[in-house]
Amino acid sequence: MKIGIAGTMESSDALITVRPSEKINIKVESTVFDYFGEQIKKTILDTLNELNIANIDVLCQDKGALDFTIKARLITAIERMKKSV
Amino acid sequence: MKNCLNRFVPEGFASFNGSNDYKNHISEYKKIPEKKKTSSYKTLGSIGEIFDYFNITNGSTLSFHHHLRNGDAVLNLVCVEIKKRDLKDIHLAASSLFPNNDLALHDLIVNQNITKITTNYLNGKTAELIGKGKLKEMLVMETHGGRARSIETGELKIDLAIIATPCVDKDGNGTGKEGKNACGVLGYAIPDLHYAKNVVLVSDTIKEKIENPELSNEYVDGLLIIDSIGDKNGIVSGTTNITKDPVGLKIARDATKLLKELGVIKNGFTMQTGAGGTSLAVASYIKKEMIENNIIGNFASGGITGYYVDMLRNGLFEKLYDVQCFDLLAVESSLVDKNHIFMDASMYGNPYYNNPIVNGLDLVVLGATEIDLDYNVNVTTDSFGKIIGGSGGHSDTANGAKITMITTQLIKSRIPIIKEKVTTISTPGEDVDILVTERGICINPKRQDLLQKLENSKLNIMKIEDLLKLSYEITTKPANIERSNEVIGVVKYRDGTIIDSIYKLKE
Known part of the structure; x- marks a missing residue:
């Protein structure tokens, strides 16, 4: 099964896991969910739109990462998924 | 009621009115008389004997210091006794609580053996439990100086101060600086020693004579020697080194x-x-x-x-x-x-x-x-x-x-x-x-x-x-x-007024 993982569960980082899917499913677990949950979802969705991806499962396990970290981890996870067999 | 910082103050508490407002009340400041002891101290054989001798019952206020920090065993031993006797509505007045107390306190709070806590600092699972609203009455958080004031004025009335003491002598004096679990000076225990209704020292080291004891036997009503009051290495908790970050x-x-x-x-x-x-x-x-x-x-x-x-x-x-x-x-x-x-x-x-x-x-x-x-x-x-x-x-x-x-x-x-x-x-x-x-x-x-x-x-x-x-x-x-x-609790400023309230966490 195709899967891509990037990041860590360290403080101020996020672990992002992606899999192919029928449509976009975004699940966010975050230590700062109450404050930034919606913003994290928006960052992920914006990044997927930029990449023209409309069929992916994204699980973001966040430990207080900033948006650029989340974006970088997401792009890396997607690249790894593409290369996995 | 709101205080001058626009924070809620529950009924029955005084409202914070500025950090230097205490200066307007110096003439009103009255200490209760220091405790007077009528006879020599009583040697006790167990925590149970302490409870019997000092008549610890439902609703008693017990005080502790936190100088052994995360290495303290005495508070935990007392909790075992409270549980054994199924005492209710105990008021725990500990100068601070540490994670090593979590296990002992959990059931006592949930089962309402302990229904009130007054302390200057707490974290870990006990803090979490209280945050969820499991403590029946209010959590009162004092400052270090404020707790001394509370005790001296009788605002915080202590029935029995149970003082973990690293070393005692045969005359009933105590010090924190000697003994197998020496943890150093016992500054936070002194108001309790001077103003609690009764005082018992619990130690694991006894010597002939202590020179210049910080805990003077003129206040000590009881003495208990046990195998271990804890682990002195537990005082080094958290970061006490220069950061490398x-x-x-x-x-x-x-x-x-x-x-x-x-x-x-x-x-x-x-x-x-x-x-x-x-x-x-x-x-x-x-x-x-x-x-x-x-x-x-x-x-x-x-x-x-x-x-x-x-x-x-x-x-x-x-x-x-x-x-x-x-x-x-x-x-x-x-x-x-x-x-x-x-x-x-x-x-x-x-x-x-x-x-x-x-x-x-x-x-x-x-x-x-x-x-x-x-x-x-x-x-x-x-x-x-x-x-x-x-x-x-x-x-x-x-x-x-x-x-x-x-x-x-x-x-x-x-x-x-x-x-x-x-x-x-x-x-x-x-x-x-x-x-x-x-x-x-x-x-x-x-x-x-x-x-x-x-x-x-x-x-x-x-x-x-x-x-x-x-x-x-x-x-x-x-x-x-x-x-x-x-x-679920109040933050008491050093002069005894309420500077803010603490709220229950969302489920």
């Missing part, structure tokens, strides 16, 4: 440059820092400054670490005032060095003590979990409202010191430390002068004197509103979160 070091360097520009570091100056990594890094840069310029300080105070002992031994400070030892080097020094001076909680920070040590401080360097645009500081809860500590000596030193400096990272795991309003006020902004972060330094506008001195400074001094804006540029603006209205 480059951000923390940058903050400490800038803080020291600022202090230099303000002319604070000079002969005869006095200071206190916390024992956290960044605070100690500030101390280390100040030390360098002192050595390079042959500066000798008058005193350093507080909970004392080996770092300050080293400065004392190298002649950088004339003396140390120590209320509690944070590591074993400090314990040893408290025993052998006559310039390592014992202070009790009242002498340290009680606003009504005649000139407490905190009032002699030129500088205090403190931490914060949050600071707001009015410079109010939170060290009691995190930004979600979860209890993570407490003032301890934060508000006592902030009020006493001529300059109160907060050092913190601007952002911790995406949470901006600067808020429009802090979640919980521990220390009022009127007592906070300087904020040093890695991206900018803010000076409380009410300190025009400091701003004037810094007019030509090359340091990055900015308005706190601008530093908040910069935080939001990095993190994005946090959403507004809804909190429960259910009050």
Whole structure:
């Protein structure tokens, strides 16, 4: 099964896991969910739109990462998924 | 009712009215009489015998100190006895609670054996349990100096002070500096010793005679010797080393440059820092400054670490005032060095003590979990409202010191430390002068004197509103979160008034 993982569960980082899917499913677990949950979802969705991806499962396990970290981890996870067999 | 900082004060409590309002009430300050003992102390054979002899019943108030910190076993042994007897409505008045008490306290709180807690600091699972609303009555959080005041005035009435004592002698005197679990000075136990209805010392070391005991037998009603009062190594909890984090070091360097520009570091100056990594890094840069310029300080105070002992031994400070030892080097020094001076909680920070040590401080360097645009500081809860500590000596030193400096990272795991309003006020902004972060330094506008001195400074001094804006540029603006209205505790300011309330966590 195709899967891509990037990041860590360290403080101020996020672990992002992606899999192919029928449509976009975004699940966010975050230590700062109450404050930034919606913003994290928006960052992920914006990044997927930029990449023209409309069929992916994204699980973001966040430990207080900033948006650029989340974006970088997401792009890396997607690249790894593409290369996995 | 709302206090002058617009924070809710539950019924039955007095409202905070400014950090120096106590000065208007000095003539009203009345201590209860110190306890008088009629006969010699009673030797007791077990915790159970203590309960029988002192008639510990439903509703009794038991007090403890926290000098053994995360190594204390005595509070836990007493909890076993409360459970065994299924006593109800016990009021636990411990100067602080640590995670090693969590297991013992859990069932007692849930089953309402303990229904009220008064303490200066708590974290871990007990804090979490109380945050969920499991403590039947109110959690009352005091400051270190405020607790002494509460006990001296009879506001906090103690039926039995159970004092874990590393060493006792045959006359019933006690000390923390000797014994197999020597933990150093016992500053926080002194108000309990002097004003509790009854006092029992619990020890694991007995000797013939203690020279100059801090716990005088004239107050001691009972003595129990057990195998072990805990583990002295547990006093070294958390960070008591200089930080290696480059951000923390940058903050400490800038803080020291600022202090230099303000002319604070000079002969005869006095200071206190916390024992956290960044605070100690500030101390280390100040030390360098002192050595390079042959500066000798008058005193350093507080909970004392080996770092300050080293400065004392190298002649950088004339003396140390120590209320509690944070590591074993400090314990040893408290025993052998006559310039390592014992202070009790009242002498340290009680606003009504005649000139407490905190009032002699030129500088205090403190931490914060949050600071707001009015410079109010939170060290009691995190930004979600979860209890993570407490003032301890934060508000006592902030009020006493001529300059109160907060050092913190601007952002911790995406949470901006600067808020429009802090979640919980521990220390009022009127007592906070300087904020040093890695991206900018803010000076409380009410300190025009400091701003004037810094007019030509090359340091990055900015308005706190601008530093908040910069935080939001990095993190994005946090959403507004809804909190429960259910009050589960109060933050008592050092004069006994309520500066803020603590709310139940959302399920």
